[in-house]
Amino acid sequence: MNARAVPYHCPYCGDENLWPHEGPEGSVHGEWECRSCLRAFKVSMIKQLQRPALGSAGSGGTR
Numbered sequence: 001m002n003a004r005a006v007p008y009h010c011p012y013c014g015d016e017n018l019w020p021h022e023g024p025e026g027s028v029h030g031e032w033e034c035r036s037c038l039r040a041f042k043v044s045m046i047k048q049l050q051r052p053a054l055g056s057a058g059s060g061g062t063r
């Protein structure tokens with residue numbers, strides 16, 4: 001399974017100027033760099049969440 005996590009906005013400055021971060025061994029999967037605030041960060045999934053059961057909470061505000 002190849003879980004891809006592609007950020008669309010920088011989590012620090014909110015810009016969209018994101019590029020794959022290249023380390024000494026080339027681009028590492030899941031690592032990105034923002035060329036606006038010059039930060040490099042990593043996007044990784046922690047766990048898979050269970051989808052909440054529909055119709056049990058009733059807090060959706062449907063009319």
Ligand SMILES: [Zn+2]
Nearest residue numbers: 010013034037
């Ligand atoms: Zn940024």
